[in-house]
Amino acid sequence: MSFKDLQLNKPILRAIAEAGYDNPTLIQQKAIPAILEGRDVIASAQTGTGKTAAFALPILQRLLHKQDAPKTGKKVKALIVSPTRELAQQIEQNFITYSTHTQLRTAAAVGGVAIEPQKEALKKGVDILVATPGRLLDLHKQEAVNLTAVEILVLDEADMMLDMGFLDDVQKIERLCPSDKQSLLFSATIPYKVEKFAQSILLQPERIAINPNEATTDKVAQLLYYVPKPQKIELCIYVLRNTIKGNVIIFRRTKYGVDKLESSLTKNGYTVASIHGDKSQTERQEALKEFKKGNAQILIATDVAARGIDISDLDAVINFDVPNVTDTYVHRTGRTARAGKEGITYTFCSADEKNYIANIQKAIGIQLDVIKDHPFPLDPEAKPQVHKKQGSKYKKGRKSTASKKKKKRWY
Template identity: 70%
Template sequence: MSFKDLQLNRPILRAIAEKGYDNPTLVQEKTIPLVLNGKDVIVSAQTGTGKTAAFALPILQLLYDKQEGPKKGKKIKALIVSPTRELAIQIAENFEAYATHTKLESAVIFGGAAIEPQKELLRNGIDILIATPGRLLDLHKQDEINLDYVQTLVLDEADLMLDMGFIDDVKKIERLCPKTKQTLLFSATIPYKVEQLASTILTEPQRIEVAQNSSTSKNVNQLLYFTPKKDKIELALHLLRNTIKGNIIIFRRTKYGVDKLEKTLLKNGYLADSIHGDKSQTARQDALKRFKKKEINILIATDVAARGIDIDHLDAVFNFDLPNVPETYVHRIGRTARAGQSGMAYSLCSADEKSYLIDIQKLIHLQLDVMDDHPYPLDPKAKPIIHKSAKSGSKHKKGRKSEASKKKKKRWY
C-alpha cells in the first residue's frame, strides 16, 4: 500500500515524499483510514512504529479544507497531549514538516520554559496545539487557551502519562474539550488503568494493536552480563573500551545514577552528555542536539526523560541498571534496530536485580544470552545484599526487667 491509497491530498503527499517516506507503516495503514472516518481509536504500538504520522497526517487532512481564514481568527481545532517536553517538541517538529505545503499553523507549549513567548504564540492564532498537561492547564487557567473548538483530541503515550501521575489532569483536559470531539488514544501498552481511562472518555473506539506489547525486535542482539553492583562502573568502562561501539544510549534508573556515570565517563575521556528530569529544558535539548549531530556518541538518560525520543541510527542500548518494570526494557531496546536496521542491547545485572531479569525474560519469552567472558563476574551463588545495621538491638538503654518478665509470666495488671 502507498500513502496515495490512504486518500491523503497532494500537499500532504508532497511533504511525506520530501521526508523520504515511501510506504506507510502498519500502524499508519490501519489508523489513518479510521481517523479520517471520524472514529475514536485506541492504538497499542511501540515507539518507532510511526505512531506520530498515524495521527498527524489524518488530522492535517481533516483540517486542510477549513484552513482558510485570517491567522488572528484561528481557533485550536486539534489538541495533542504528550507526557514529556522532549516528546511534545518532537511531535511539533513532525507536524511542521507534514504541514509545510499547507497554511495550517501549529505550536508547542511545555513547562520548564518561559511562559510569555508561549502566550504570544497562542495569541497569534493556531490550528494545532501540542502540549504537556501541566503547562496546558496553567495557560487555560490564565485564559490564554480556548479549547471550545477542538475537533480532535490525541492522548499520546497514555501509559506513561498515567505512570507520571497525570490522570486527573488528562480527565480535566478532556472535559474542557467539546463533547462532540474525536478522541485518539495511543499507548505502548494497555494496562488496566489505561483501559479504565479509555472506557470513560472514548466513544465506541476501534482498537488497533501493532505487534504484541511484549515483542522485542528480532534485529536486536541482546546480551547479558552478571556482575556485582560495586563493579558495574568498571565493567561498563571495560565494555566501552573493548566491545560497545558507535552511538549509544545508556539507561540508569535514577537521576543521581545518571549524573554519577556521566562524571565518570567524562573523566575517562568519553564524549558523553545526559538527560533527566532535574536538568533544565535547555540543557536537555542541547544534549539531544549534540547527540543527534554526533558531537557526542554517548547519551545517558533516565527512562522518563528518554521516552519517545526519536534517534536515527542508534548502534546500541546499554542497560546499566535493569528496569524494575519489564515493559520498560522493551521500550529501551526498541530505540535501536529501527526501520529494518540491526542493533545491540547490552544489560548489566547485579544480584539484587535478578528478580527484574526474571520478569523481563517472562515478558519477552526469551532467555538473554549470558556473556561470561569478562573481568568482573558475579559469584553464581551470590544472593541479593541486604544492608543491615552494624549495631544489633536498640540504641536506647534497656530498662530493668523483673524475673517475672524474663520468665514471660502473665501478670494480673
C-alpha cells in the first residue's frame, strides 16, 4: 500500500514524499481511513511505529478546506494533548512538516518556558494546538485559549498521561471541548484504567491494535550483560569503546544517576548531553539539539525521554538500570529501530535486578541474548546487596559521656 491509496490530498502527499516516506506503516494503514471517516478511534501500537503521522495526516486532510481563513480569524480546530514537553514539541514539528504546502498553522503550548509567546501565537490564530495538560489549563484560566471550536481531540500516550496523574486535568480539558467532537486516543498499552477512561469519552470507537512486541523482536538485537552493580560504569565504557559505533541513548533510573554517569563519561573523553526532570526546559531542548546535530555522541536520560523523542538513525540504546516496569523497557527499546530500521539494545543487569529481567522476558515472549564474554561478569551465585541501616555512633541516652564531663553543673 502507498500513501496515495489512503486518498490523501496532493499537498499532504508532496510533504510526505519530501520527508522521505514511501509507504504507510501498519498503524497508519488502519487508523487513517477510520479517522477520515470521522470515527472515534482507540489505538494501541508500539512506540516507533508511526503513531504521530497516523493521526496528523488525516487531521490535516480534514482541516484543509478551512485553511484559507484569515490568520486572526483562525480558531483551534484540532487539539492534541501530550504528557511531556518533549513529545508535544516533537508532535508540533511533525505537523509543521506535513503541512508545509498548506496554510494550516500549528502551535505548541508546554510548561517550563515563557507563557507570553504562546499566548501571542494563540492570539494570532492557530488551527492545530499541541499542548501539555498543565500549560493548557493555565492558558484557559487566563482566557488565552478558546476550545469551543475544537472538532478533533487527540489524547496521545494516554497510558503515560494517566500514570503521571493527569486524569483530572484531561477530563477537564475534554469537557471544555464541544460534545460533538471527534475523539482519538492513542496509547502504547491499553490497561484497565485507560479502557475505562476511553469508554467515558469515546463513542462507538474503531479499535486498532498493533502487536506491541513486534518492534522489539523483529528489528532490534537485544543483548543482556550480567554485571556487579559497582562495575556498571566500567562495563558501560567497555561497551562504548569496543562494541558501539554511532550515537546512543543511555537510560538511568534517577537524576543523580544521570549526573554521575555524565561526569564519568566526560572524564573519559566522551561528548555527552543529558536530560532529566531537574533541568529546565531550555536546557533539555539544548541537550536534544546537540545530540541530534551530532555534537554529542551520547545522550543520558531518565525515562522522561523514553517516549516521543524521534531521533533518526539512532544506533543503540543502553539500559544502564533495568526498568522495573516491562512497558518502560519496551518504550526504551523503541527509541532505536524506528520506521523499520535495525537497532541494538544493551541491558546491564546486577543481582538485584534479575527479577525485572525475568518479568520483561515473560512479557515480550523472548529470551534476551546473554553476553558472557566481557571483563566484568557477575557471579551466578551472587546475591542482591542488602543495605542495612546503620545506627547512631553515639550511645543511647540523653547525653554522651564526654558532653557530661564538659558540662558545668550548678549542683
